Amino acid sequence: MNKQKLLASLPSVDEILKSEKGLEWQKTYPRRYVLQAIREIINQHREAILQDKAVEASSETLYPDIHKRIEKLSAYSLKPVINATGVVIHTNLGRSVLSEKVMEHVRQIACGYSNLEYDIAKGKRGKRYTHVQRLLNEITGAEDSLIVNNNAAAVFVCLSALAKGREVIVSRGELVEIGGSFRIPDVMSSSGAILREVGTTNKTHLHDYECAINEETALLLKVHQSNFRMVGFTKSLSVEELVTLGGKYKIPVMFDLGSGCLIDLKSYGIHIEPMVQEIIRAGADIVTFSGDKLLGGPQGGVIVGKAEYIEKIAKNPLMRAVRVDKMTLAAFEATLMCYLDEDKAKDTIPTLNILLQDIGKIKTRAKKIALQLKKAIGSSHTDISKIDVIEDSSQSGGGALSEVEFRTYAVSIKPLHLSVNTLEERLRHSNPPIIARIKEEALIIDARTVRDNEIKALVRGIKAAII
Numbered sequence: 001m002n003k004q005k006l007l008a009s010l011p012s013v014d015e016i017l018k019s020e021k022g023l024e025w026q027k028t029y030p031r032r033y034v035l036q037a038i039r040e041i042i043n044q045h046r047e048a049i050l051q052d053k054a055v056e057a058s059s060e061t062l063y064p065d066i067h068k069r070i071e072k073l074s075a076y077s078l079k080p081v082i083n084a085t086g087v088v089i090h091t092n093l094g095r096s097v098l099s100e101k102v103m104e105h106v107r108q109i110a111c112g113y114s115n116l117e118y119d120i121a122k123g124k125r126g127k128r129y130t131h132v133q134r135l136l137n138e139i140t141g142a143e144d145s146l147i148v149n150n151n152a153a154a155v156f157v158c159l160s161a162l163a164k165g166r167e168v169i170v171s172r173g174e175l176v177e178i179g180g181s182f183r184i185p186d187v188m189s190s191s192g193a194i195l196r197e198v199g200t201t202n203k204t205h206l207h208d209y210e211c212a213i214n215e216e217t218a219l220l221l222k223v224h225q226s227n228f229r230m231v232g233f234t235k236s237l238s239v240e241e242l243v244t245l246g247g248k249y250k251i252p253v254m255f256d257l258g259s260g261c262l263i264d265l266k267s268y269g270i271h272i273e274p275m276v277q278e279i280i281r282a283g284a285d286i287v288t289f290s291g292d293k294l295l296g297g298p299q300g301g302v303i304v305g306k307a308e309y310i311e312k313i314a315k316n317p318l319m320r321a322v323r324v325d326k327m328t329l330a331a332f333e334a335t336l337m338c339y340l341d342e343d344k345a346k347d348t349i350p351t352l353n354i355l356l357q358d359i360g361k362i363k364t365r366a367k368k369i370a371l372q373l374k375k376a377i378g379s380s381h382t383d384i385s386k387i388d389v390i391e392d393s394s395q396s397g398g399g400a401l402s403e404v405e406f407r408t409y410a411v412s413i414k415p416l417h418l419s420v421n422t423l424e425e426r427l428r429h430s431n432p433p434i435i436a437r438i439k440e441e442a443l444i445i446d447a448r449t450v451r452d453n454e455i456k457a458l459v460r461g462i463k464a465a466i467i
């Protein structure tokens with residue numbers, strides 16, 4: 001057939017739009033994407049005809065390509081991925097995973113009206129923070145509490161409310177950077193508080209703090225060394241010592257804990273992450289921590305402490321700028337409810353569950369993945385790749401438990417006909433994307449963070465990427 005005839009056989013945009021398929025697409029997808037996809041695919045075919053590469057095209061033959069293009073155009077940008085990195089609290093992959101039970105509460109509250117700021121008993125305006133205050137106070141032992149958008153905001157608003165224009169004493173060993181742009185000295189200066197650093201990088205003594213105290217001192221601040229550890233010739237003050245010092249001079253003590261751990265991890269061999277309850281019991285006036293690190297809840301910053309300071313912080317105008325929404329509050333309430341019985345928390349909170357799961361279970365999962373993978377690839381799998389289950393270590397991530405390595409099992413895949421970097425890249429482009437790590441020329445699928453209901457999709461994705 002000649003080019004003219006082929007070109008004439010191409011359907012028009014309007015024809016496809018008005019076809020049964022076209023009308024169906026317009027019901028399901030945004031019209032502009034349907035239109036764009038039809039135009040693009042028709043153009044592609046026109047180009048192909050002009051370059052002598054195409055055969056006759058009718059509406060029917062174009063439909064599959066158009067449909068694929070529409071789906072691609074109208075896919076959500078934010079999408080689930082399979083976390084095969086083994087990093088449990090992975091900031092880039094959304095930190096904590098919420099349970100179905102928590103999401104059910106969020107769904108109910110978000111999909112309708114609620115008593116977010118309405119006091120049902122009094123029939124008038126209430127406060128949004130009351131919904132989590134009782135739980136937070138019961139669990140942490142604090143007098144009062146607030147929740148803001150994240151821990152960075154919590155630190156910022158506390159400093160601004162309690163120390164604006166006045167001095168805050170911090171040990172030089174605790175002037176940390178948490179990643180992103182959260183650095184204690186920078187947060188301090190933008191809050192309007194004046195940093196008064198004391199001691200040295202490795203050692204800060206009681207007298208260092210005491211010598212720095214003057215009538216301008218508003219706060220003694222302690223910051224948890226979340227993502228690094230100092231060993232050797234070191235000295236820092238305990239919360240108890242700081243509280244005693246603060247008491248002597250009537251200066252409040254604040255502790256930025258970073259990861260809000262609410263259960264005792266010592267029985268799991270983890271001794272370095274302080275519990276919020278311990279810090280409150282030690283007498284800290286204000287404690288701040290994240291909602292989506294070890295606590296395993298939604299993104300948020302929790303402020304707990306003495307009522308007189310919480311009241312002052314609550315009145316600060318910045319509170320409005322860092323205010324949490326109803327979905328966050330609902331997720332917090334449902335998550336905190338799981339902590340009322342500590343032994344239940346580690347089963348019902350996915351982050352704790354993934355972190356503290358039995359090593360035998362991880363091994364079983366790794367074996368299952370390896371077996372299903374070999375099966376899926378078929379008898380030729382030994383020609384294509386070397387697949388083994390290996391023992392390895394994974395990290396908790398999120399700045400929490402930085403130097404604690406958790407024993408884990410992983411599937412190691414050494415592709416024989418393509419580079420491991422190509423395989424890693426192809427997996428990132430799978431649907432759903434699979435995020436894995438590379439170690440010594442092998443692709444490592446850490447079974448710790450792969451959920452059981454993701455194994456099928458994981459195997460399908462790896463098979464498609466490797467064959």
Ligand SMILES: *Cc1c(COP(=O)(O)O)cnc(C)c1O
Pocket residue numbers: 150151152153155178182223224225226227256257258259289290291300301398399
């Ligand atoms: C993680 C962390 C922060 C920041 O918390 P976000 O919730 O990520 O804003 C602040 N301080 C410390 C010590 C941390 O570990």
